[in-house]
Each structure stands twice: as structure tokens, then as C-alpha cells.
Amino acid sequence: MQPIIIAIVNNKGGVGKTTLATNLSHALANKGHKVLVADLDSQSNTTHFFLPPQISNYLSLYDLLKDNTPNKPESELRRYIYPTEYEGVDLLPNVQRSAGLEPVLYQDVEAAYTALRNNLRDYALKHYKFCIIDCPPNIGVWVMMSLLASDCVIVPIESGSDRSIDGLDLAIDTINQVSETVNPDLRFLRLLVNKVDKRKTSTRNMLSRMVQDYGQENMFSTTLSESDIYKQAESDNKTVIRFQPRSSASNQIRSLGAELCNILDEYDLDQSQGKLFSEQAALEEAE
Ligand SMILES: Nc1ncnc2c1ncn2[C@@H]1O[C@H](COP(=O)(O)OP(=O)(O)O)[C@@H](O)[C@H]1O
Ligand SMILES: [Mg+2]
Structure with missing residues (x-):
């Protein structure tokens, strides 16, 4: 498997981008991979999660980008990256004031x-083997910046209602547009269905609509169940694997990490697989 940069994108908030960035990174690090997590969301949830509390005055994405000179030397880049309390996971933190950089x-x-x-x-x-970019809940300059820097994209989506699918096409269209123009290497990897409660009819309906509309091959077979453990772990500032290693939430995160590694092992990075949605769209237009 080649080193890879993965952006986690969905223009909706609360779908699990940050949960995925933090928990998946830990699962991948536990498999022996070095992981860099880049927090592109100025709300800085991932930063507050990972940054050791004793570090208060830290350099961040803001400092990395404020003068926007390209090709900074390694000795400088290293200053923006911090080890976390998770072995193998490093962090490029963010701060709220980076939102103020947008007009610039x-x-x-x-x-x-x-x-x-x-x-x-x-x-x-x-x-690093993996760089996981946690994106803000919109399609703006930070997401475009992430898509241009990435090899592939995971789109988490919240199950439970059809409404959570609304807006998904915007994210997918943006990914396709970027891969057709400015970053031809970018590919859409998979949708990840989060907060699944299979006892609910609405969830089952939504899952079958997803398979129908997007195709099982574009979705991780692993889904993440709705579980209070995520919130409990979050308020204890721990990943679910550290909070309750034997929980089914932890097992699902580990399965997701394993599934991701399998997909990437099979990925021929020279083959253009990421265009599936745009090809589908082109076919539909032609009809
Ligand atoms: N599978 C899940 N079950 C229950 N709660 C979850 C699950 N995934 C995420 N959450 C919770 O949902 C909230 C929003 O998740 P978050 O990752 O912050 O979303 P986003 O980064 O997309 O805005 C958080 O409080 C998180 O703990
Ligand atoms: Mg978030």
C-alpha cells in the first residue's frame, strides 16, 4: 500500500467527519501505520480532541498558511505538527482564528x-502512511484546498432519514469536478454510512435507497452503528477503542480500518476508478 492522503468531506455538520478522523486514525495507528491528522475545520474539534492539554500556545494551520508561501522547508513544516497521546498519530492543529484567513x-x-x-x-x-484531513461542514476554500491536496475522499453520511441524503450530490459533484479539472488523481473512495440503527424502518429504507442510488460498490460494507459510546468516549476525550476496546463500536472501527486497508491494497493507483459517479452522470445525461 502506498502512502495516501484521504479527505473526509460532507457539507453537512454532525454526520461524523470528526468522529471518523479521530477514531479511524487510532485504528490505523494500531495496525502499525504512521498517521497524520490535519484539522482543516476552524472549529478545531479534532485539535481539541488530540492536542495534549499541556500544550496551550501552539503553531497551527493558521501559521502554516498565513503568509501563503509555497514549498516551505521540512524543518519549518515540522514545527506545525505535534505528537498526540496516541502512538503513531500526529496532528496538524487548527485554531478558530484561521476562519479570519478566508478573505485573504x-x-x-x-x-x-x-x-x-x-x-x-x-x-x-x-x-506518514496515512494523512487524514478532517474538513469543515461546507464546500468552501478549506475543502477545495483539501481536495487538491488529497488522493481520495471518504464521505460519511448519517443514516436515519432521507433528508441526510439531500446535499450529498453537492459533495459528490464537487469531488468529481475537482478530479476532472485541477486534481485528476483525486478519486472518490467510498461513502460511509454512520449512526445506523437497523431496528428502525427509516434507517433500513434509507440504506436501500443509498444502495439503489449510489451502488454498494461505492459504499463501505462496514457501517457504524448508532451508539452512545461515541459521545461518552468523546466527553472523556478518548477514541472508542481507548474508551471501550471490546465494544461493538470499537470492533466496527477496527473493521473499517481493515476494510480501508484492503481497498487500498487492491487499488491500482494508476487506474482511474474514481470517476464512477461522473461516468454514471454522463450516461444518464446521454439517455
Ligand atoms: N455512530 C455514532 N453513534 C452515535 N453518535 C455518534 C456517532 N458518530 C458520531 N456521533 C456523534 O455525533 C456528533 C457529531 O459528530 P461529528 O463527528 O462531530 O460530526 P461532524 O464532524 O461531521 O460535524 C458527535 O457528538 C459524535 O459523538
Ligand atoms: Mg467536525
Whole structure:
């Protein structure tokens, strides 16, 4: 498996992007992989989760991007990255004030969109097996920046109601647009269905609609069940694997990590698999 950068994207909040970034990273690190987690959301939930409490004045994505000069040397990049209390997991933290950079970034959109690619990509691929980018709940400059820096995208979606599928096409269209234009190497990896409660008819209906609309081959076979353990673990500032290693939530996260590694092992990085949705769309248009 080659080193890979994965963006976690969904323009909706609360679907589990941060939960996935933190818990999946831990599962991958437990499999012996070095993982860098980049927090691109200025709400900084991932940062507060991972950053050891004794570190208060830290350098962050804000400092990395504030002067937007590309190709910073390794000696400088290293200063923005912190070890966490999870062996094998490092963090590029964020701070709320990075939201204030947006107007500056929009002054030169091309430089902004390529900022992460030009400043983090080579470093991440050289030093880590996985770089997981946790994105904010919108499709703005931070998400575009992440998509340009990434090899593939995971889109978590919340099960439970048809409404959670609304808006999904925007995320998928954006991923396809980026892969058809500015980052041809980008591929859509899988949808991940989160907060599943199979006892609910609404969940079962939503799952069958997902399979019908998007195809099982575009969805992880592992789904994450709705479980209070996520919230309990979160308030204890722990991953579910650390909070309750034998829970079914932990087992599902481990299965997801294993499934991801299997998919990537089989991935021929030269083969263009990521265009599936756009090919489907083109077929539909042609009909
Ligand atoms: N499978 C799950 N079961 C129950 N609660 C979950 C699950 N996944 C995530 N949550 C909870 O849902 C909330 C939103 O998740 P979060 O990862 O912060 O979403 P996002 O980053 O997409 O905004 C959090 O409180 C989290 O603990
Ligand atoms: Mg989040």
C-alpha cells in the first residue's frame, strides 16, 4: 500500500467527519501505520480532541498558511505538527482564528486552493502512511484546498432519514469536478454510512435507497452503528477503542480500518476508478 492522503468531506455538520478522523486514525495507528491528522475545520474539534492539554500556545494551520508561501522547508513544516497521546498519530492543529484567513485566501484563489498541496503533501507522503484531513461542514476554500491536496475522499453520511441524503450530490459533484479539472488523481473512495440503527424502518429504507442510488460498490460494507459510546468516549476525550476496546463500536472501527486497508491494497493507483459517479452522470445525461 502506498502512502495516501484521504479527505473526509460532507457539507453537512454532525454526520461524523470528526468522529471518523479521530477514531479511524487510532485504528490505523494500531495496525502499525504512521498517521497524520490535519484539522482543516476552524472549529478545531479534532485539535481539541488530540492536542495534549499541556500544550496551550501552539503553531497551527493558521501559521502554516498565513503568509501563503509555497514549498516551505521540512524543518519549518515540522514545527506545525505535534505528537498526540496516541502512538503513531500526529496532528496538524487548527485554531478558530484561521476562519479570519478566508478573505485573504479568496484574494488569490489559485494560490489558496493549492496551498495545502504545495506545503503539506510531499511532507505527509514522505513521513506518514496515512494523512487524514478532517474538513469543515461546507464546500468552501478549506475543502477545495483539501481536495487538491488529497488522493481520495471518504464521505460519511448519517443514516436515519432521507433528508441526510439531500446535499450529498453537492459533495459528490464537487469531488468529481475537482478530479476532472485541477486534481485528476483525486478519486472518490467510498461513502460511509454512520449512526445506523437497523431496528428502525427509516434507517433500513434509507440504506436501500443509498444502495439503489449510489451502488454498494461505492459504499463501505462496514457501517457504524448508532451508539452512545461515541459521545461518552468523546466527553472523556478518548477514541472508542481507548474508551471501550471490546465494544461493538470499537470492533466496527477496527473493521473499517481493515476494510480501508484492503481497498487500498487492491487499488491500482494508476487506474482511474474514481470517476464512477461522473461516468454514471454522463450516461444518464446521454439517455
Ligand atoms: N455512530 C455514532 N453513534 C452515535 N453518535 C455518534 C456517532 N458518530 C458520531 N456521533 C456523534 O455525533 C456528533 C457529531 O459528530 P461529528 O463527528 O462531530 O460530526 P461532524 O464532524 O461531521 O460535524 C458527535 O457528538 C459524535 O459523538
Ligand atoms: Mg467536525
